[in-house]
Amino acid sequence: GENVEQHPSTLSVQEGDSAVIKCTYSDSASNYFPWYKQELGKGPQLIIDIRSNVGEKKDQRIAVTLNKTAKHFSLHITETQPEDSAVYFCAASIGIKAAGNKLTFGGGTRVLVKP
Amino acid sequence: DTGVSQDPRHKITKRGQNVTFRCDPISEHNRLYWYRQTLGQGPEFLTYFQNEAQLEKSRLLSDRFSAERPKGSFSTLEIQRTEQGDSAMYLCASSSFDRHSDVLTFGAGSRLTVL
Numbered sequence: 323g324e325n326v327e328q329h330p331s332t333l334s335v336q337e338g339d340s341a342v343i344k345c346t347y348s349d350s351a352s353n354y355f356p357w358y359k360q361e362l363g364k365g366p367q368l369i370i371d372i373r374s375n376v377g378e379k380k381d382q383r384i385a386v387t388l389n390k391t392a393k394h395f396s397l398h399i400t401e402t403q404p405e406d407s408a409v410y411f412c413a414a415s416i417g418i419k420a421a422g423n424k425l426t427f428g429g430g431t432r433v434l435v436k437p
Numbered sequence: 438d439t440g441v442s443q444d445p446r447h448k449i450t451k452r453g454q455n456v457t458f459r460c461d462p463i464s465e466h467n468r469l470y471w472y473r474q475t476l477g478q479g480p481e482f483l484t485y486f487q488n489e490a491q492l493e494k495s496r497l498l499s500d501r502f503s504a505e506r507p508k509g510s511f512s513t514l515e516i517q518r519t520e521q522g523d524s525a526m527y528l529c530a531s532s533s534f535d536r537h538s539d540v541l542t543f544g545a546g547s548r549l550t551v552l
Contacts, residue, residue: 427479
């Protein structure tokens with residue numbers, strides 16, 4: 323089955339700096355890669371996702387890049403703000419409509435943005 | 438659209454007792470997923486439904502676990518004869534197969550503590 327590795331496990335940045343989280347996956351059939359943000363006491367919230375036919379996607383201060391050959395994808399947060407402090411999870415799935423979208427998650431990255 | 442609702446949010450029980458969690462998905466979503474998240478880890482897939490049909494179960498779902506979605510709307514996850522190893526956050530997510538089939542929306546979770 324799919325295995326997703328995520329690094330680093332913790333990340334501390336100064337407000338205004340950039341944060342980068344990296345993930346690798348094992349199953350070359352995976353074609354859907356979402357990123358979730360989880361705040362204390364809450365469920366994971368989708369912040370951005372990318373599909374295998376796209377190499378990069380941006381949404382305001384957040385961007386995700388995908389390298390299918392190397393089987394890795396990354397989350398970039400620019401101009402970090404204290405409210406970006408949370409645990410971030412990457413995930414991967416085959417995403418076949420008929421088979422359901424079972425996500426395999428990485429271990430998470432705890433991001434702390436220091437004011 | 439009130440999002441995915443889970444109840445109860447917290448449950449403390451003694452080993453050997455049975456517990457049941459309820460999930461109310463987003464109303465137009467026909468797919469419903471259960472995940473388990475232990476402390477410091479990413480969520481792990483347990484099972485999913487399309488309408489009332491349970492289409493896949495993870496090997497993590499032992500015989501003590503049963504999930505139902507009788508009318509294709511809300512779902513319940515029951516754990517019988519709880520063990521301390523069952524202590525975790527149980528997350529429910531839903532998605533719409535007909536439109537954005539890959540995008541899972543998670544609830545806030547039900548935290549189980551087994552003493």
